[in-house]
Amino acid sequence: MKLKNNKLYKNTNMKIAIGIEYNGKNYSGWQKQKKKITIQYHVEKALSKIANHKIKIICAGRTDKGVHSIGQVAHFITKKKRNNSAWIIGTNSYLPKDITIIWAKKVSTLFHARYSAIxxxxxxxxxxxxxxxxxxxxxxxxxxxxxxxxxxxxxxxxxxxxxxxxxxxxxxxxxxxxxxxxxxxxxxxxxxxxxxxxxxxxxxxxxxxxxxxxxxxxxxxxxxxxxxxxxxxxxxxxxxxxxxxxxxxxxTSINYPKYFNIPIIKISKPLIINEILFI
Missing domain, CATH: 3.30.70.660 (Pseudouridine synthase I, catalytic domain, C-terminal subdomain)
Structure with missing residues (x-):
């Protein structure tokens, strides 16, 4: 609770964690850069449409140009209440076909996609x-x-x-x-x-x-x-x-303390890649 204009009001900010899969071929890496197309740029743009306000995300690992991911994790702060399905399916409807949100969940304010990673x-x-x-x-x-x-x-x-x-x-x-x-x-x-x-x-x-x-x-x-x-x-x-x-x-994965309850990723891929990555 915070005090504003001599009245108590509830801080409604929520922290949401998401799992992201992407093929890095067409992108200049994860991190947003001027005059370059990146994974972060597209994900923030799509999430902002679902949240109806500007979203900034922090990821667990900033992958290089051309590098792929099946296990990227990121988090963001929002005031908008959305169910997990909206964050996943809704955001994916605004994303290019080679970037996909694969899970989303509300997490503790103590969670940090980068610094909480083991x-x-x-x-x-x-x-x-x-x-x-x-x-x-x-x-x-x-x-x-x-x-x-x-x-x-x-x-x-x-x-x-x-x-x-x-x-x-x-x-x-x-x-x-x-x-x-x-x-x-x-x-x-x-x-x-x-x-x-x-x-x-x-x-x-x-x-x-x-x-x-x-x-x-x-x-x-x-x-x-x-x-x-x-x-x-x-x-x-x-x-x-x-x-x-x-x-x-x-x-392929980011590992966190169990108490954060970050999902274990199981993703379908083309047969050969699926067999290799999940041996």
Whole structure:
């Protein structure tokens, strides 16, 4: 309750959390930018129409240009009472077909999409085949050279734990600290697809793509496994290490404390992507 003009009135502001799925091909990343089309721009515009007032959203992880998501989480403040169906179906009616709100719910005022997150999960999908895929061309990265996933996995384990990941930090990254904690990295093969599944407390700009780009060099056996440890120890982001293309990268989930009761995402995708992402 607040006091206004000597009268008590009830603060009706509500905090709503939403889950967002998108194909990043046609967008300049998540974050709103002048003269560029972004995911945030479209979502805020659509939500504002449903709320009948300007909406500003805060997301859990700002994905790069061309990166996809099946698990983005964001929150916003509104005075308008709408049921979850209105926030989902109504907002989707104003969104491009490659951006979808998949769930919505009222959350505690203590919830923050970014700062309440415990960890983030990304999957990077490589199509390891000499023949390209016509159907999934923009949803994965092709590598025509056979990749040694045993060596890739061994190299990846040097990154587990809390380290200074400056060598994997983009020169354009604005983060002051390059210390991050990688909780786990799994690399496995499914038919012609090689998937790198990486979980960390947070990521820097291009960090996942730089790690995967380095792993691909090791998988091609152009570098040995210890090269990854050397890169980590150098703590130098002027090494010009290879950056894997954006189109193979998916933000798959954001993990929060259980008491916030953030939904577990189960989304239908084209068969191959669905099988890969939800193994």
């Amino acid at each position: 960890s983030r999960n990304y999957k990077y999908i490589i199509y390891n085949n000499k023949i390209r895929s016509a159907i999934l061309f923009n949803e994965l990265t092709q590598c025509i050279h056979p990749l040694n996933i045993k060596k890739m996995y061994k190299a990846s384990q040097y990154l587990i734990g809390e380290h200074d990941f400056k060598s994997f930090k983009s020169k354009q990254c604005q983060s002051i600290s390059s210390k991050r904690k990688i909780i786990q990295i799994n690399i496995f093969k499914y038919k012609n697809y090689i998937i790198t599944d990486i979980k960390a407390d947070a990521f820097m700009y291009h960090m996942v793509r730089n790690i995967v780009g380095s792993l691909i060099e090791i998988g091609k056996e152009k570098k040995n496994e210890l090269w990854m440890l050397k890169l980590l120890n150098l703590k130098n982001n002027n090494l010009n290490i290879p950056t894997a293309p954006a189109k193979g990268l998916y933000l």
